[in-house]
Amino acid sequence: MEMKQLQGKTALITGASRGIGYAIARQFAAAGADIVFTHLSSDEQGQTSAEALRAFGGKVSVYRSDAADFSAVEVLMQEVVREFGRLDVLVNNAGITRDNLLLRMDEQSWDAVIRVNLKSCFNTVKAATRVFLKQRSGVIINIASVVGIKGNAGQANYAASKAGIIGLTKSVALELGSRNIRSNAIAPGFIETAMTQDLAEASIQDWKQAIPLQRMGLPEDVAHCALFLASDTSSYITGQVIQVDGGVLT
Numbered sequence: 001m002e003m004k005q006l007q008g009k010t011a012l013i014t015g016a017s018r019g020i021g022y023a024i025a026r027q028f029a030a031a032g033a034d035i036v037f038t039h040l041s042s043d044e045q046g047q048t049s050a051e052a053l054r055a056f057g058g059k060v061s062v063y064r065s066d067a068a069d070f071s072a073v074e075v076l077m078q079e080v081v082r083e084f085g086r087l088d089v090l091v092n093n094a095g096i097t098r099d100n101l102l103l104r105m106d107e108q109s110w111d112a113v114i115r116v117n118l119k120s121c122f123n124t125v126k127a128a129t130r131v132f133l134k135q136r137s138g139v140i141i142n143i144a145s146v147v148g149i150k151g152n153a154g155q156a157n158y159a160a161s162k163a164g165i166i167g168l169t170k171s172v173a174l175e176l177g178s179r180n181i182r183s184n185a186i187a188p189g190f191i192e193t194a195m196t197q198d199l200a201e202a203s204i205q206d207w208k209q210a211i212p213l214q215r216m217g218l219p220e221d222v223a224h225c226a227l228f229l230a231s232d233t234s235s236y237i238t239g240q241v242i243q244v245d246g247g248v249l250t
């Protein structure tokens, strides 16, 4: 029997109780990985998702842990090593939006988005890298956004956080390539999740018209790319940003 792509590997995914993170966790679990994932608010959702992931047969742990909290992430990483004995793949997926036009954007909205989306990546990458260096290998996948490449009116905080993630991704790739640690980002376009559910119908129609493939993306579309980047099939790829956006930014 052919070995599954992530058999024997452990993956940590932040913010994976639902949406894109959960789709990534499913793909990884189906590919044979053990899964650790975090979330922030609903314990019930966290447990339900963990249960569904266990059906794939691997080990699954869920932590309620704020990715933006530096010391909480250090504790989380100690737990992962204690429980799983290793870490092979880190996916930074936790993210929020606090949209508003710049003139109406308050300081709290700016700080919250930068903390949760960008500082969280610093926290986890720093903690995971210690493990990766000991193991002499590791894969980092950061979920950015096409908005981090092109900007978006009403999302200055979010676009800045996602552009920051791209800068971090590339710098880490340069610093740690010689240690067999790969670092890549995925820039999704417009994906059907709770994050985009509340957008006005008119705005959704505008978006769809601008997408050459004529549909919104599914969380699974992003997850397939994440699986590729997590597996050895992409072993010569680092420092890249892969757009999964139906061609919207071309």
Ligand code: NAP
Pocket: 014, 015, 016, 017, 018, 019, 020, 021, 038, 039, 040, 041, 042, 045, 065, 066, 067, 068, 092, 093, 094, 095, 096, 116, 143, 144, 145, 146, 187, 188, 189, 190, 191, 192, 193, 194, 195, 196
């Ligand atoms: P979502 O459906 O809103 O899910 C967000 C997930 O992140 C939830 O599991 C949530 O847990 C968790 N989370 C939020 N804050 C957290 C924190 N501080 N620490 C740990 N976990 C936290 O979002 P999504 O649409 O799947 O987006 C996932 C990622 O893709 C984000 O980085 C987003 O920016 C990016 N992205 C999304 C789109 C899109 O169109 N949807 C496009 C481009 C990029 P709780 O529910 O427990 O709070």
